[in-house]
Amino acid sequence: MRDSTIQRGLFYNVDWLTVLLYVALCTIGWFNIHSAVYDPQHKYIVDFDTNYGKQFIYLMSSVVLAIFILLLDNRFFVAFASIFYVITIILLIAVLVVGRNVGGNQAWIPLGSFRLQPSEFAKVTTCILLARYLSGTNIRITEWKSFFVAAGIIALPMLLIMLQPDTGSTLVFCSLIFVLYREGLSPYFLVVIALLITLFILTLLFNQIYLVIMIIALGALLIWIFRRYRGVMLMLVIGIAISIGFIFSVKYLYQNVLKPHQKERIDILLGLTTDLRKKGYNVNQSKIAIGSGKLWGKGYLQGTQTKYSFVPEQSTDFIFCTVGEEWGFAGSVVVIGLYLFLLLRIIVIAERQRSPFSRIYAYGVASVIFFHVIINIGMTIGLVPVIGIPLPYISYGGSSLWSFTILLFVLIKLDSNRMGTISPN
Template sequence: MIKRNKILLRNIDWGIVTIYIFIIFFGYINLYSVSSEKADKQVVWILLSFFFIFFVFLFRPVHYKYFTPFFFLITLLLLIGVFFFGKNVNGSKSWYVFGPISFQPSELSKISTSLMIAYLMSQYNNKMLFYSCVIFILPATLIFFQPDPGSSIVFFSFLLTLYREGLSIYFILYFLFSIVLFVLSLNIPPWIIVLFLFIFFIFFLKKKRKNISFVDLFFYIFLFFIFSSISIFSSFLSQKFLKKHHRDRINILFQNEFDKKYRENVGYNLLYSKTAIGSGRFFGKGYQKGTVTKGKFVPEQHTDYIFCTVGEEWGFIGSIIFIAFYLFFISRIYFLSERQKDVFGRVFGYSVGNIILTHFVINLGMVMGIFPTIGIVLPFFSYGGSSLWSFTILLFIFVRMDASDQTNFI
């Protein structure tokens, strides 16, 4: 047993572990610059995350595969239960609170959904592509209705995983187009969008009339009805389930945070986030010398907007180095995923990489005004125990799988 553990430790990818520790440490010192009180709490979350790593390594990959269906079912029940027993935080009923302890079941569901898709694909290969889509749509839908649209969007990163396993690129393009229709439906009456789609399809069919078969015609008509339904349904969902501040955060992308309508409410964070990043210039103002950071002008700077501290105090150079480290970290996950001998490990690894990549891209896009503010944290970097633990468990389950894969231990 001792020899086996030594071999397992020797085959751990210490490159990923090193970058993980670097990101956590760099996140801590930036958090300390924002709030020393929250940084002290973060130390506790960090130390506990090492306990979770130890706990993860107690199980072998075969155990994760065996318990995956049960774990997925439990997280679905937790997502349903939050509607009845959850606490409303920032307009979303997405938290369980037990005294001083609170957690979001949506964080657990990222782990269970990753495992469940890996389980299905390892059992049935690409025959389960459609059912795998259903698997991630279930938790995404429940989370959307909390309402927590930001967290629900992350689940569509599984489309990238399934694309690696053979899913057509058109499914991803259809999804992106559906997102565009959803955003447009917030400001444009659905009948105008449907009319535009109808005109587009008429011109499209007219152009292809010589080479189009009956089956193709049926498919294009089906697409028209699907996209029209999405537009109408999106308008209904946005009015019925999204709060006003959710809609305003999307609308601000098409207007201006300096507008009086947004400057003192939903545009306030974005305004000062961009101010902080821009004021850092090339080399930054220096550690703990950021005036916007010290003035606490950005209310959520310790969580969603933590990157603006990097921009202000470390400047363009520091930001680029940090981004490069992060992208290398994600690239390494993809590399390890591709070399897995077991389908379960490969699919799970790609899911881990895609979830982290989605969080990373959306979070940086938020603080720079490219994407709306939708409550997406920067993995391993933002303040909070719930997100740090879930990402740590997600990552180190894969590190454990990879180490076992290299030693042929199951």
């Protein structure tokens, strides 16, 4: 498929600033992986027997993948949205049967020496199909039918990934609520979600009976204040009933659904227990590593916490520790600044699209990257539980780098022809 953009040249109207940010983050990632797992017997950064050598292969293949995406017609992504989504669903089912269990998660399909993680690509295909559906004619997210279909598109891969079980990748899909909000979903949904999260934390911190009494007392006060408004009173009564039911369901969920290591991570985060040698070891060592970098860091390849493997998963989930230890506060600010700049750039790209499909997809890209960055960096400094998701473009891994490359360059391709429109019908 070829369009006028191809005829004018492969790189016509490409947003080079976004490409530059992508290259900068990938380069930073490669050098930090080299530093995190550096082996004196394999001094060269391009050594295919090491993770940093393999990451170089992933980087070069990502460049090829990016160029290939730029060669495609914009309509390609709409036309094959459903097919790509179905393929990832099939892969998510297949991984439950033939997948390899690593770290308690059966999330990888072995392909020789390489392991494919379908959940990473499911984020891309879900964003594309969601954009295709929401940009359809007569689709209004404020209507229940449209809302439930959109929610189903998001929920199906979530349920399959949860069966692996991979809690971190499952929660990433929750970030797509921001896409629905941008397309007209009532802000009350976000308020309700925030209240439920707060209530969940309070239930773990305080006695259930005390919380129920407080909610009933507060509810009674609000009902008395709004006693002249029957509609408001009814909503308050329903809200009180749901809140009380939620409080009692939290304990059941916590005790019978969450795995022991997940409960321990939450307990450590909330200060309910202290375990610096076992479940709290990763986060404690991570904070030590980042703190030891001080303002300017210890220097490239000079991180002692990294070199002596005090921080587990230091090239993947905890790669930000290497940034903090060797580049210090200044380097950490630069990396976070690059992510912030990238996210702001994606929002700018989203708002200048004439095609609803492109705009909706752009917000999906922003939501997924934002969630990954906030949660990954947050868990390395002890602000959120450790749920094991990579830092985009920086963490080691082929599936992660390829999926985030596809995610971003599909947007860059759509933006290169932003003056056109794409019809999903």
